[in-house]
Amino acid sequence: MKVLYIAGREEAYSRTRIIISALEKRGHDVVTCLPPDRRFRHYPRLAWQALRRADDCDVVLVGFYGQFLVPLVRAVTRKPIVFDTYVTTYDTMVLDRGKARAGTIKAWFYGLPDRVAYRLADISILDSQTVIDHFGRLFNVKTDRMRRLFLAVDDGVIHPQQDQSEESASKPTPDHPLIVHFHGEFTPFHGVSTIIRAAARLKDRPVVFQIVGRGITYEADRALAESLGVDNIRFIDTVPYAELAGLMTGADICLGIFGDNPRAELVITNKVIEALGMRKPLITRTTGPAEELLEDGKNARLVPPADSQALAEAIIELGDRPHLRDHLAAAGYTTFLGHSTTERLGAGLEEILAEAMKAHGVSAREGMEN
Numbered sequence: 130m131k132v133l134y135i136a137g138r139e140e141a142y143s144r145t146r147i148i149i150s151a152l153e154k155r156g157h158d159v160v161t162c163l164p165p166d167r168r169f170r171h172y173p174r175l176a177w178q179a180l181r182r183a184d185d186c187d188v189v190l191v192g193f194y195g196q197f198l199v200p201l202v203r204a205v206t207r208k209p210i211v212f213d214t215y216v217t218t219y220d221t222m223v224l225d226r227g228k229a230r231a232g233t234i235k236a237w238f239y240g241l242p243d244r245v246a247y248r249l250a251d252i253s254i255l256d257s258q259t260v261i262d263h264f265g266r267l268f269n270v271k272t273d274r275m276r277r278l279f280l281a282v283d284d285g286v287i288h289p290q291q292d293q294s295e296e297s298a299s300k301p302t303p304d305h306p307l308i309v310h311f312h313g314e315f316t317p318f319h320g321v322s323t324i325i326r327a328a329a330r331l332k333d334r335p336v337v338f339q340i341v342g343r344g345i346t347y348e349a350d351r352a353l354a355e356s357l358g359v360d361n362i363r364f365i366d367t368v369p370y371a372e373l374a375g376l377m378t379g380a381d382i383c384l385g386i387f388g389d390n391p392r393a394e395l396v397i398t399n400k401v402i403e404a405l406g407m408r409k410p411l412i413t414r415t416t417g418p419a420e421e422l423l424e425d426g427k428n429a430r431l432v433p434p435a436d437s438q439a440l441a442e443a444i445i446e447l448g449d450r451p452h453l454r455d456h457l458a459a460a461g462y463t464t465f466l467g468h469s470t471t472e473r474l475g476a477g478l479e480e481i482l483a484e485a486m487k488a489h490g491v492s493a494r495e496g497m498e499n
Contacts, residue, residue: 130482135162135179135202136192137172143370143399144193144215147283151475152190160186169197176201183208188482191250196242203249209485212250216396217243219267225318225392226345244268247275251485256280259417260395276481279422280402281474286371289408289462290378299451301381306335307448310380310409312373313400315344320387320414322346322353326437327444329357336444338362341376377407381454382447385413389435397422405429405465410457412443422468428460 132152138145140163152159162178164171175198183189183206191198193215202210219240222228229235247253247268253275255261265272301307313319321340328338340362354362368376377383383404386393397418404411411429413419425431430447432439447454467473 130188130479130486131158131160131186132482133160133162133179133183133186133189133208134192135175135189135195135198137164137167137169137175137194137198138192139164139166142167142193143283144213147281147471147474148190148192148213148478150283150285151281151471151478154471155475155479157479167194172197172201176205180205188486190478190482191246196246199246199249209482209489210250211482211485212246212253214243214246214253214255217264219243220392220395224395225316225390227317227390240268244270250274251488252276252481254278254481257395257397257418257421259421263395276484278474278477278481279468280397280399281469281471282399282402282406283370284406284470286374287403287406288374290374301335301448303335306337307382307444308380309336309338309382309384309444310341310377311338311384311400312341312376313344313386313398314342315347315350317346318386318388318390318393318396319344319346319398320389320393320435321350323387323435323437323440324384325350325354325357325359325362327440328354328362329359330437330441331444332359332361334445334448336361336448339365339376339380341365341373342367373403374407377403377409380409382444383407383409383411384440385411385419386416387414387432387434387436387440393434402465402469405461406469408458408462410447410454411461412440412447422464423461427457428464429457 134149136145140146149159160182162175164175179202189202189208189210191202191210191212193213195212196218199212222239223231223236229239255275256279258277261272261275261277311324315321338361385401386398394416401413414434415431423429423431430443432443
């Protein structure tokens with residue numbers, strides 16, 4: 130297939146980069162319309178590029194953030210459109226950041242781009258059946274044109290770096306403490322405050338936390354750490370993706386999310402998939418999307434939301450049971466290989482794009498022959 134890929138995020142953005150890589154590895158020709166940065170000011174130029182390039186392509190794939198791009202693309206072409214929704218505007222602005230109360234006119238307007246984009250696209254992609262069902266209830270629409278495609282990460286960077294089974298064969302000591310890793314953009318649903326409170330509970334044990342990144346809750350979380358007198362956390366500024374893999378390699382346990390707002394109930398997040406892909410034992414909160422991939426005690430440890438005691442106890446358990454750490458890491462990596470590699474993403478995208486083309490009367494084989 131010849132795929133026109135238009136997205137609101139630049140080529141260096143992780144989701145943009147992995148989508149292109151996944152399709153090219155499957156042998157498809159990807160024509161890109163991408164901005165230099167995330168600013169909306171570039172959208173008219175992207176639409177103009179799509180107008181010029183769409184006729185020579187078989188199908189259009191609109192990537193993140195594409196809620197405002199789908200209407201522009203639909204205005205300039207009748208080609209089949211697949212929308213990689215990734216995250217919804219409503220869930221981000223209302224459920225996570227609290228910019229409006231659910232049920233208000235303002236909240237309705239935040240959801241409008243999601244509704245319009247879904248209506249205009251031939252097929253929309255979300256990362257879990259939980260979120261698909263939520264979308265249908267929230268906007269009172271049928272979800273028959275939505276497809277689940279699990280999150281994937283760049284396995285050219287995210288992969289086991291060394292033989293980790295030997296490293297995990299001992300309990301932590303003051304000279305060799307347990308390293309617990311978290312990285313993220315400090316958004317409310319991440320629940321970094323829960324990680325800090327767990328660290329406070331473990332400050333007398335040989336456990337060191339490394340928390341990487343910055344974002345919305347960063348200042349409040351740093352203030353919380355100071356107020357609790359926590360001295361077993363290393364705060365590290367945002368690092369390039371390749372360096373992130375190095376930091377995860379040196380960790381004994383990786384953490385997912387622990388927030389308790391409505392948004393947190395609807396996500397699994399890249400950091401969870403990255404932990405699986407690095408073959409690291411994972412602790413994260415229980416969510417519907419997480420339970421579509423993970424089972425507590427089998428390939429991860431799942432704990433209740435915003436429960437620092439449960440998180441601390443899970444860390445102690447894995448610290449004291451090195452063979453359980455290795456078991457969870459190995460099983461988690463098997464899950465990753467089955468669902469979240471670049472190859473799996475490419476195969477899933479290929480199937481969905483072919484379905485959209487078929488609905489327009491063009492088979493995937495005809496598209497490739499063109």
